[in-house]
Amino acid sequence: MTKPHAQTCPVATFLNIFGDAWTWLIVREAFYGATRFGEFQRNTGAAKNLLSERLNKLVAEGFLERKDMGTSGPRYEYFLTEKGKSLIPVLATMVQWSNEHIHGEGGEPVFLIDGKHNQLLPKIGALGTDGREMKWGDILVRVGPGSNRLARERVEASPFHEGKKKLPKRVQPSN
């Protein structure tokens, strides 16, 4: 993707920052505790120029903070900011999805753990206002205040717009 998407959709704006695999590997490393250039490089396998550029981008956007550690030892270290830490739910959901749907039970490379209770982290999911898990079709979309005309039309045309009570025939799921 050459230039960022001009769409106002939250998915598109998200992808303008995080629609890139290297960026996520760097974020993963930061969550694993990496702070130094060399650590990121070894553990992600990214080329140095690419890593340099991505780190700078993450710093510029406020996800990482670069600290000069002075004259002795390593010169710079990169730390997650609060904004960076806010990515935890996204990253954790990815990991759980991957464990379940790519690796499968018994093949998980790594588990996420509730550190306080030393147990597997419960599955992250979309819960309704009644606390029950939402399935496909239960989640609808509503136009928000940041929408422009084009986006509003698109959302309103969706069979999952909250105005629509049931799906039109043509997009009825097949199974």
Place this chain on the structure above:
Amino acid sequence: MTKPHAQTCPVATFLNIFGDAWTWLIVREAFYGATRFGEFQRNTGAAKNLLSERLNKLVAEGFLERKDMGTSGPRYEYFLTEKGKSLIPVLATMVQWSNEHIHGEGGEPVFLIDGKHNQLLPKIGALGTDGREMKWGDILVRVGPGSNRLARERVEASPFHEGKKKLPKRVQPSN
């Protein structure tokens, strides 16, 4: 990223499929109810060859199903499979994160709605076994059965490995 990551980490394997912005825009469209080639093209803005390739990939990997709709009207339609629908938590988490951290309150382009109760979908988050929200530092990692030697060493070296009770000085968060 030229070739897929050989790493066994669930983040890396996830990114081998979904570390690409176009793929997500297509998935978004599928969730919005798009089924036809032209719809995907108009709504994502992707070039036709790129769209064709990505759709084929999503079909090949079992996220979409391509149906021949017969001789009259549109010839093919693409539907989400169960595996495709399983992406809902990942996509929904992205949308909520984007709304909160990119667009901000009052700037949300679109909201996700609990359709049964016609209310905003509660925030998706990592809850501990006690039902309380996990923060950064509460979530640890444990080596799983699908790990190889390299991956195990990496995970065990992490300050967030469950064996470590507290973080070493050097990676102590700065604030």
Place this chain on the structure above:
DNA sequence: GGTATTTGGTTTTATAAATAAACCATAGGT
């Protein structure tokens, strides 16, 4: 005190991917 090594990059070059445009085949309409 000179040489090598580590860290953290930047620059250059080669390769891969994305975009745009042209082309094509089928079906349906006029």
Place this chain on the structure above:
DNA sequence: ACCTATGGTTTATTTATAAAACCAAATACC
């Protein structure tokens, strides 16, 4: 019979990515 819409594929051009070489500062080694 011709025109249009759909759903693509192929080709050429532009752009981004990746690998490798290079560079500079600070230690560390001898």
